[in-house]
Amino acid sequence: GAGVSQSPSNKVTEKGKDVELRCDPISGHTALYWYRQSLGQGLEFLIYFQGNSAPDKSGLPSDRFSAERTGGSVSTLTIQRTQQEDSAVYLCASSPGLEVAQYFGPGTRLTVT
Amino acid sequence: AQSVTQLGSHVSVSEGALVLLRCNYSSSVPPYLFWYVQYPNQGLQLLLKYTTGATLVKGINGFEAEFKKSETSFHLTKPSAHMSDAAEYFCAVTPTGGFKTIFGAGTRLFVKA
Numbered sequence: 001g002a003g004v005s006q007s008p009s010n011k012v013t014e015k016g017k018d019v020e021l022r023c024d025p026i027s028g029h030t031a032l033y034w035y036r037q038s039l040g041q042g043l044e045f046l047i048y049f050q051g052n053s054a055p056d057k058s059g060l061p062s063d064r065f066s067a068e069r070t071g072g073s074v075s076t077l078t079i080q081r082t083q084q085e086d087s088a089v090y091l092c093a094s095s096p097g098l099e100v101a102q103y104f105g106p107g108t109r110l111t112v113t
Numbered sequence: 114a115q116s117v118t119q120l121g122s123h124v125s126v127s128e129g130a131l132v133l134l135r136c137n138y139s140s141s142v143p144p145y146l147f148w149y150v151q152y153p154n155q156g157l158q159l160l161l162k163y164t165t166g167a168t169l170v171k172g173i174n175g176f177e178a179e180f181k182k183s184e185t186s187f188h189l190t191k192p193s194a195h196m197s198d199a200a201e202y203f204c205a206v207t208p209t210g211g212f213k214t215i216f217g218a219g220t221r222l223f224v225k226a
Contacts, residue, residue, distance in 0.1 A: 004156070031212065040122075042203060043157075043216040050212060058213075091156060101147055102214065104156035 002026070004105035006092050012111045013082055021077040021108045025094030032075050033093045033102060034067055043091065049075065082112045115140050119204050119217035127225045132176075132191040134220045136204030139185065144206040146187040147214075148178055151201045160202070163187065174198070199224045 005024045013019050025032050034046040045059040049069045060066070064082075069075040079086055089109050093102035120135040138144065145164050149157040161172025168180040174197075178189045187204060204217040 033214070035216075042218040043205075045213060045215070048212055056213065093157075101159040101162050102157075104149075104158070106154075106156045 004092055004094050004103050006105040006108050008108060009106065010109045012113060015084060015112055016081055018078065018080045019082055019110065021090050023075045023092030023105060025073065026103055029094035029096050031095040031097060032069055034077050035091045036088045037091055038088045084112045086110060087112045115144065115206055115208060115215050117204055117206050117215050117217040119220050121220055122218065123221050123223065125223040125225060126194045128196055129193050132194045132198065132222065134189040134202050134222065136187045136189065136217060137185055138187065138206045140206065142209055143182055144208050146180060147205040148172065148189050149203045149205060151203065157203060194224045196224050196226065198222060
């Protein structure tokens with residue numbers, strides 16, 4: 001079956017513009033995660049969705065970042081008024097539930113010029 | 114708060130030599146433990162995981178890891194390195210019953226011919 005897909009694979013934007021990053025999880029997976037991976041660093045947790053529960057937004061670095069998950073499936077991560085420090089690879093992962101590993105998408109490489 | 118420490122941001126071994134990548138975590142209760150591998154320009158892929166039961170777990174590509182509660186460690190090993198093992202490896206922990214996964218900073222493995 002299809003894995004986690006993300007689009008676009010690469011995004012170059014000017015400072016101050018808004019961007020939307022999309023994640024299509026594996027069908028049937030109830031949990032969805034967003035992470036940020038900066039050059040030479042590990043993964044930084046951003047947000048977590050589980051079924052119909054309220055998302056855990058505790059990892060979002062500022063109020064410029066938001067995410068939604070429609071119909072318990074596709075998720076969009078939005079960054080408003082992008083800054084150069086937002087440049088990173090944004091990874092999405094889904095999971096069928098707790099105690100189980102996450103399945104990662106290939107990521108979106110965001111470059112803010 | 115939980116944390117994950119991977120000792121050594123870079124590890125270099127010769128082809129055929131033992132691979133040992135170290136991971137220590139801080140947690141008052143043994144968490145779920147994972148090792149992921151990231152090949153260049155790809156997303157993360159699960160190597161192996163420990164949730165309960167046998168403390169020595171075997172994963173894909175000949176890798177294994179041993180959970181040692183007394184040492185709060187989950188080191189990754191492989192008896193004989195292949196050139197194809199060159200990648201970045203991430204240790205991760207999820208609190209038991211929780212969902213917020215904490216990743217280590219990663220260890221890049223180089224394999225010399």
